[in-house]
Amino acid sequence: MTKRTWTEADIDLIHAYIEGDVDEEQGTLVEQRLDGDAAFARLLQTVIASRSHLGFDAIPMPDEDRFDAMEHALMQKLDELAPQKAPWWKNLLSLAPLPSFTDAVAMAAIVAVIVGTMVLVWPEPGPEGDGKTAKTPALAVKKQIPKKQLRKQIDWQSMVVKRLGDKIGPTLGTPATLSGEVLDSDALYALLGRTDDKAAIKKQAAPATKVAFKPNQMFVTSTNEAAAYRLDARHTIALKPSSRVEVTGYSSGLAMIHIHRGGVLVIDQDEDKQRPIRKEMKAAVKVKALVVRVNNLMVTPVGTVFTVEKTLDNHVNVGVTEGSVSLMDTRYRYRRNTVEKGNTASCYIPQGSVKVGPYKTSPVDDFLKNVTTVRDAAREKQAKALQQSGAGPVDQPVHGLRPKPQMQKTDQSYPTPNKVEAEPSKEPKEQTSMVDLAQQRFFANVRLLMSKNQWTSASQTLQDFLGEATPGKAEQEAMYLLGICYERQGKWEDAKRQYERYGALYPEGEHRKDVRQRLDVIIKRLKR
Amino acid sequence: MTTAADSEKRAGRIARDKQAVVLIQRYQQGDREAMGELFRLYNREVYRILYSFTGSDFELDDLVQEVFIQLIKSLKNFKFKSQFSTWLYRLTINVALQEIRRRSSRPQGVDIDALPELGDDGAPLWERGQKSQMMHMSQRILGTIDEKKRTAFILFEFGGYKLKEIAAITDASLEAVKSRLHHARHEFYGAWDDLRSKEKALLNPGSARSEDRD
Numbered sequence: 001m002t003k004r005t006w007t008e009a010d011i012d013l014i015h016a017y018i019e020g021d022v023d024e025e026q027g028t029l030v031e032q033r034l035d036g037d038a039a040f041a042r043l044l045q046t047v048i049a050s051r052s053h054l055g056f057d058a059i060p061m062p063d064e065d066r067f068d069a070m071e072h073a074l075m076q077k078l079d080e081l082a083p084q085k086a087p088w089w090k091n092l093l094s095l096a097p098l099p100s101f102t103d104a105v106a107m108a109a110i111v112a113v114i115v116g117t118m119v120l121v122w123p124e125p126g127p128e129g130d131g132k133t134a135k136t137p138a139l140a141v142k143k144q145i146p147k148k149q150l151r152k153q154i155d156w157q158s159m160v161v162k163r164l165g166d167k168i169g170p171t172l173g174t175p176a177t178l179s180g181e182v183l184d185s186d187a188l189y190a191l192l193g194r195t196d197d198k199a200a201i202k203k204q205a206a207p208a209t210k211v212a213f214k215p216n217q218m219f220v221t222s223t224n225e226a227a228a229y230r231l232d233a234r235h236t237i238a239l240k241p242s243s244r245v246e247v248t249g250y251s252s253g254l255a256m257i258h259i260h261r262g263g264v265l266v267i268d269q270d271e272d273k274q275r276p277i278r279k280e281m282k283a284a285v286k287v288k289a290l291v292v293r294v295n296n297l298m299v300t301p302v303g304t305v306f307t308v309e310k311t312l313d314n315h316v317n318v319g320v321t322e323g324s325v326s327l328m329d330t331r332y333r334y335r336r337n338t339v340e341k342g343n344t345a346s347c348y349i350p351q352g353s354v355k356v357g358p359y360k361t362s363p364v365d366d367f368l369k370n371v372t373t374v375r376d377a378a379r380e381k382q383a384k385a386l387q388q389s390g391a392g393p394v395d396q397p398v399h400g401l402r403p404k405p406q407m408q409k410t411d412q413s414y415p416t417p418n419k420v421e422a423e424p425s426k427e428p429k430e431q432t433s434m435v436d437l438a439q440q441r442f443f444a445n446v447r448l449l450m451s452k453n454q455w456t457s458a459s460q461t462l463q464d465f466l467g468e469a470t471p472g473k474a475e476q477e478a479m480y481l482l483g484i485c486y487e488r489q490g491k492w493e494d495a496k497r498q499y500e501r502y503g504a505l506y507p508e509g510e511h512r513k514d515v516r517q518r519l520d521v522i523i524k525r526l527k528r
Numbered sequence: 529m530t531t532a533a534d535s536e537k538r539a540g541r542i543a544r545d546k547q548a549v550v551l552i553q554r555y556q557q558g559d560r561e562a563m564g565e566l567f568r569l570y571n572r573e574v575y576r577i578l579y580s581f582t583g584s585d586f587e588l589d590d591l592v593q594e595v596f597i598q599l600i601k602s603l604k605n606f607k608f609k610s611q612f613s614t615w616l617y618r619l620t621i622n623v624a625l626q627e628i629r630r631r632s633s634r635p636q637g638v639d640i641d642a643l644p645e646l647g648d649d650g651a652p653l654w655e656r657g658q659k660s661q662m663m664h665m666s667q668r669i670l671g672t673i674d675e676k677k678r679t680a681f682i683l684f685e686f687g688g689y690k691l692k693e694i695a696a697i698t699d700a701s702l703e704a705v706k707s708r709l710h711h712a713r714h715e716f717y718g719a720w721d722d723l724r725s726k727e728k729a730l731l732n733p734g735s736a737r738s739e740d741r742d
Contacts, residue, residue: 011713039721046720054666054686056576062589070589071567074596078563 006043014044018051439474446481450488459485473510476502480511483518496522537688541613544569548612552603567596570613574620580682581624582631583667591627595620614696617683621697625675669719673712680705681712 016022017030034041052058442465449458462482469475479502486495499519502509509515547569554562571592578591598619606615670678679698683689689697695705 008710008714011717012710015713042721043717046717050666050716050720051686054580054682056580056687059576059579061572061575066589067568067571070571070592071564073589074567074593075560075564077593077597078560078600 006037006039010040010043011047014040014047017044018047443474443477443481446478450481450485453488455485455488459489471505476506476509476511479505480509480515483515487518487522492522492526496526538690545611545613549608552606552608552612555603563596563600566599570616573613574616577617577620577682577687578624578627580686581621581678582627583670591623595623598623610696614693617697618699621679625679628671666720669716672719673715674708676700677708677712677715680708681716684709685713685716 013022013026013030017027022030034044442461446458446461449455449461459482462478462485465478466475466482469478479498483495483498483502486492486498496519499515499522502515503512503519506512548566551562551566551569555566574592574595575588578588578595582588582591595616599616602619606612670682673681676698680694683694683697684691691702691705691709694700694709695702698705700708
């Protein structure tokens with residue numbers, strides 16, 4: 001810490017100087033002092049910098065749409081706050097002058113006589129009368145269901161969204177502010193590891209830092225940092241370390257998070273230009289689902305319905321903490337999982353799609369009616385490219401989800417919203433040789449091990465493979481994955497060697513950019 | 529502060545106040561739309577004050593709404609004796625301070641604005657984030673300053689309000705405002721000077737680089 005040499009008077013002088021409230025002589029003195037006194041000069045810099053950063057003029061103003069949304073919400077609130085119509089007797093009292101004491105006593109006496117007469121004259125209920133007829137009409141009150149309760153009964157889906165809305169906004173279509181928490185790596189891995197132990201998750205997921213996400217903003221994670229985006233106390237979305245996450249399609253009522261490498265999170269709400277948020281908001285369109293996909297890990301609120309098409313590695317993990325989900329693979333089989341509190345359901349799908357819906361909607365047709373389709377053309381393209389190049393999805397279902405031909409027939413009858421999955425592509429299968437298929441299966445297994453954080457097993461498998469591998473795409477892929485495994489195990493030297501080898505053998509390789517980035521990070525780390 | 533821009537701002541505020549009086553009267557007579565106009569007239573200034581106090585636009589939409597909801601609820605108590613803006617800003621500051629207190633009772637927040645934005649300039653993220661980090665740093669310092677001093681400081685230093693205006697908004701004497709401002713300035717710039725020195729020390733070649741921190 002440097003020693004502060006300026007005084008309180010200096011602060012006033014600096015301010016006067018900045019604001020032009022000094023005469024010529026004072027100004028010259030200030031400038032002379034600025035040349036000779038480093039602390040004084042630093043103070044000037046500080047004042048200028050603080051004003052430029054915190055000054056009202058420097059505050060980034062939200063766009064008109066956001067203010068419109070605020071105004072819209074305010075006007076709605078205004079209607080709610082409007083004074084309720086006073087009951088007739090109150091109006092009557094307000095019109096009539098207040099009665100004197102004697103008048104009031106007289107009125108009370110008259111009322112007492114009338115009530116007494118009614119009680120005496122009114123017939124008593126007969127022995128055979130039921131409870132309803134026994135009641136006096138004057139005292140029978142129609143039991144009304146409270147509006148809130150009624151809404152809960154009929155608007156189950158929007159209630160779910162509304163619950164989210166506490167954090168996200170009135171509807172997901174409006175400019176939203178999301179909040180989340182950064183968790184430590186262990187907590188993230190606990191989540192990724194699909195542990196069933198709710199207490200363990202809770203214990204490990206103790207918030208370290210709270211982070212606010214908002215549209216068009218970024219969140220940066222350093223290399224080994226893990227972040228989790230928490231929707232509320234029960235729903236957590238884990239972000240992979242060094243990941244780039246984008247949320248798109250807010251205005252269309254769906255939010256997707258794609259994760260890429262690069263260490264930046266972007267939440268963008270202006271993706272769908274054709275349906276401006278403002279219009280949608282005015283039309284009070286309710287968002288049906290929040291679809292979040294983070295490196296194939298999905299966590300969704302109870303009751304969310306969505307479809308994911310063409311996952312990159314055929315693995316979708318759907319987590320719910322309460323309630324149930326249905327998992328559906330339209331191409332091969334239809335399956336439902338009831339998920340109890342604190343559990344997650346995972347489904348590996350070979351070249352298909354997963355539909356997740358509320359378990360309550362038992363008839364398949366009803367279920368599909370509610371399905372909101374999410375399409376990701378870029379991902380599809382990428383998946384297709386990978387598939388064609390031999391590194392993509394394999395026809396190897398995991399977790400006992402074996403393809404059943406008879407189920408294909410059944411699935412064809414489903415009114416699936418996905419044209420891509422309605423016609424299963426046979427071309428890659430025909431083009432794929434047995435060797436390619438074996439390699440694909442091998443890499444799928446390796447990725448599975450990696451997704452379970454079994455880095456040692458994965459690296460051992462890859463080492464064995466590389467010992468016998470011939471130069472080619474498979475070797476390339478194996479080297480790259482092995483480097484990642486080493487990184488995760490903290491074997492920086494090994495990872496460095498692996499990446500350097502990759503760079504030397506495959507300078508034009510598919511992962512060259514990522515390898516270079518990773519190598520740079522490792523070199524920096526090792527230097528340190 | 530006596531710059532032309534400030535005079536212009538002040539003239540704008542006076543004009544807005546006059547307009548506000550008409551709108552409030554219209555609203556009190558049952559014109560619902562007048563509230564919308566009033567919102568459009570003051571939303572930006574309210575937003576700025578809230579932003580300056582809370583240091584981010586996280587949940588600011590809700591706070592802006594909260595200010596105007598409180599305004600609607602208490603508008604019947606407005607007797608046109610003071611300037612409307614003074615009254616509204618007092619309300620705004622109260623909402624902001626309440627929010628700060630509420631946030632301080634929860635885990636420490638990290639503002640997304642304090643994090644770097646993505647650009648194509650190829651500059652390292654930590655450099656791009658420097659400005660926002662400084663903003664975050666300023667907010668941290670402001671958080672350590674007493675509420676009354678902080679209010680005077682923010683309004684004077686960053687909002688360009690006159691001492692008299694601040695005295696009216698905070699319902700304090702001119703002398704009290706001067707004193708608060710004096711202390712707040714010393715605390716703020718002193719703390720910032722210290723923090724910057726620490727930051728410089730951290731960025732020395734010998735030290736660990738913050739962007740590589742894991």
